[in-house]
Structure formats: structure tokens, C-alpha cells
Amino acid sequence: MGERLDNCRIIDLPKVKDPRGNLTFIESDRHIPFAIERVYYLYDVPGGSERGGHAHKELHQLIIAMSGSFDVVLDDGRDRKRMHLSRSYYGLYVCPMIWRELDNFSSGSVCMVLASNLYDEADYYRDYDAFLAARR
Numbered sequence: 080m081g082e083r084l085d086n087c088r089i090i091d092l093p094k095v096k097d098p099r100g101n102l103t104f105i106e107s108d109r110h111i112p113f114a115i116e117r118v119y120y121l122y123d124v125p126g127g128s129e130r131g132g133h134a135h136k137e138l139h140q141l142i143i144a145m146s147g148s149f150d151v152v153l154d155d156g157r158d159r160k161r162m163h164l165s166r167s168y169y170g171l172y173v174c175p176m177i178w179r180e181l182d183n184f185s186s187g188s189v190c191m192v193l194a195s196n197l198y199d200e201a202d203y204y205r206d207y208d209a210f211l212a213a214r215r
């Protein structure tokens with residue numbers, strides 16, 4: 080069940096180039112395929128740290144490296160791919176039922192996540208085998 084890894088993709092966000100500094104904007108349901116209900120961000124991430132390590136049943140997310148860089152490993156239970164995020168005008172869209180792990184954080188990096196729903200622990204698969212069983 081659930082969408083495949085191919086549905087997860089880099090979205091090239093609008094960028095207003097300006098010698099005074101560039102500007103990027105994101106409109107709910109317009110530049111990304113879901114309405115935004117929540118924003119959270121990871122910061123002060125110690126070197127060598129790993130985040131994620133779970134999948135969501137229904138949540139859609141857009142992951143952006145607002146500062147610095149990090150890797151996102153995506154896994155649909157069949158295929159796995161590693162993406163490196165380092166630009167604040169690229170968003171990685173992650174559809175529901177995709178296992179994700181984040182690592183390789185550069186010092187001072189900030190990972191911002193736009194999410195389609197409020198926080199709900201019941202929406203998580205935190206056990207990889209349970210996730211695989213649900214995908215089958």
C-alpha cells in the first residue's frame with residue numbers, strides 16, 4: 080500500500096533573484112501538492128547525528144535545507160535513495176508511507192519541514208519491520 084519512491088521528488092521553488100538578497104516563497108497547495116498545517120525545524124544538530132528513522136501513514140512533507148546541508152535517505156520498502164539537500168530554493172517532497180532517515184548534517188545546518196497535518200504520534204511507523212509489513 081502507499082505511494083512509491085518515484086513520487087518523492089525535488090521541487091524547484093520560486094526564486095526572486097535580487098542583488099540585495101534572494102527571496103523564495105511557498106504557497107500552500109500551489110507550489111507543493113498539499114496544504115500546510117504545520118512547520119517545524121531541526122537546528123543545533125550535533126555532527127554525526129541521525130534524525131528521522133520513521134515513516135508516516137498519511138502525512139505529506141516538504142523538507143528544505145534552509146542553511147547548510149544534510150542527506151535524506153528515502154525508502155519505500157522496495158527501493159532506497161539518498162538525496163543531498165543544500166539549497167534553500169529546493170524542497171524535497173516526501174509522500175506518505177515512505178521511511179526516511181536524515182544524516183550527514185553540516186555544522187550550523189537548519190532543516191525546515193512543511194507538513195500537511197498537525198503532530199500526531201499515531202501517524203508514525205517507528206518500527207521498520209512494522210512499516211515493511213504495512214507496505215506489503
Ligand code: TYD
Binds near residue numbers: 117131133
Ligand atoms: P520526530 O518526528 O521523531 O523527530 P525527527 O523525525 O526529526 O527525528 O520527533 C521528535 C520528538 O519531537 C518526538 O518526541 C515528538 C516531538 N514532536 C512534536 O512534539 N511535534 C512535532 O511537530 C514534531 C515533528 C515532533
